[in-house]
Amino acid sequence: MIEFKNVSKSYENGTLALDNVSLKIEQGEFVFIIGDSGAGKSTLLKIMMREEVATHGTVVIKNRLLNTMKKRDIPYFRRHLGIVFQDFRLIPNMTVYDNVAFAMRVIGSKEKKISKRVPYVLSMVGLADKSKAMPNQLSGGEQQRVALARAIVNNADIIIADEPTGNVDAKRSREIVEMLNKINATGTTVIMVTHSEDLVRQYGRRVITIQDGKIKSDDISRAGIVAESSALPPDLNLSARRAIREADEFIRNYKPEGEKRISGGESDE
């Protein structure tokens, strides 16, 4: 799904941000990318988002070769991605609802579809009652959840989260990772960049450590989701994978007298 082959990236000022990086991330994986400041994490993400182009090597995402992608195809490629930034990047003069709806509007979705999908996504991130609030009325954690809702509202295949916990406290950080876990459980690939090794240790996920533009370690054995998803036939499409995962999760969480689970909202699929 995502494949970097001998990728290097140097900037005009001579900085070598990535040095011969090779990695492969399968569909449905949850990967942490860690490393010190200036290690090359952001460059790696930018290349994934096609904001930058590798100087050497090839990058293939969703069977598309990013190196030679035409400029006019970039917006359509980006619709496969959901991006979450450290500084949330919410539009301050729009309500929570409009911030999330904005992502759908700018790719030309119909209002009818938007009015169904946005409330569902907001309820997924636990902000159903804040849809009319303005971003400055929300806490940091809530703002990041709005950003998360915006990233998943267009049914992205890959969520790229660039330090999403950088501006929130430890408790809220865990909440955000839990939410990313939940999104990942539906079959969406999640790539999360973070500084916090403590946070990473709490989850038994694959961790790629980057140092001086090189991959220092790649703990592929902990790619739990890959192991789990290998039990499913490889040619199964995304919707089917999601359905199986949701059913599986439902069975695992099922309590006869338990509270009602959130459902619906995927009517557009």
Next chain:
Amino acid sequence: MSKNTEKSGSASLTYLTKEGFRNIRSNKLMSLASIAVLMSCLVLIGVASLLFVNINIMLGDISQQNVIMVYIQDDATDEQIEQMGAEIQGISNVATSTFIPKEEAFPEVMESIGTAAALFEGMESDLLPDAYEVTLKDMELYDETVSSLEQLDNIIQLRHNRDFAQQLTTLRTTAGYISIAVIAMLLVVSLFIISNTVRVTMYNRRLEIRIMKSVGATKWFIRWPFIVEGIVLGVIAGVVSLAIVFGIYEAGIKAVGNMLSILSSKPAPFADYALNMLVAFVATGVITGAIGSIVSMNKYLKEQDYDSDNVSE
């Protein structure tokens, strides 16, 4: 994959236009600032243009008063006088030629000299010769026209004020150059101020542009609301500027109206220029608004641009 990779053929123009209007409302302060900047520039240019139009008209009126008198010999027959009239009209630079018979010329002169007329009391009214009063179309061709008139038969002499005509022509040409230079300068300054305003607006909106890019909005989908916004602000600034220029012009005419009437010149009626000015103003507003938005947005829309704000490494 769901429908989110479809080319956005369903991209609704209504939404984009609405979004343009919403942008204006939600960025009230910046919208007001943009309108104010554009308006100041347009008002300055408008007032300067009208000022130069009036100076030109005034100088034109004064030159028109600088007539050439063609005095006719007393023994010329009526036919010869008539033929002379036709010949004068035949000269290409002649605007009007009026025959003034000697009977009319004397009382007119008497009237113009006022009390001194008493000195001429009892004199014959045919003291002065018949004459043609000639006005010219283009004062720059003064000399050529005078030589053509001098070629005519049956004339006693020509009375003309070459120096005055030349001075007026020079003055008019100079005023023309000055007006072009001043308006051009104002245009350059305006473009500079307007482009800076647009740049500041775009800088304030780079977050929105970045979000749109990151969720996969196409370039034109991002541009369109900004273009609508530029056009709407341009139209508003154009219309309001016209109203302000009208106010300033009317007030100005009231203030200097008397002076103009002494020079027997009338100010240009605003209505004659209102439509042209409105078209020019709105066009300037729309073009600067739309092109300004497109040009200054390109910086944020460029792909592969290294986004230094976004480096968290």
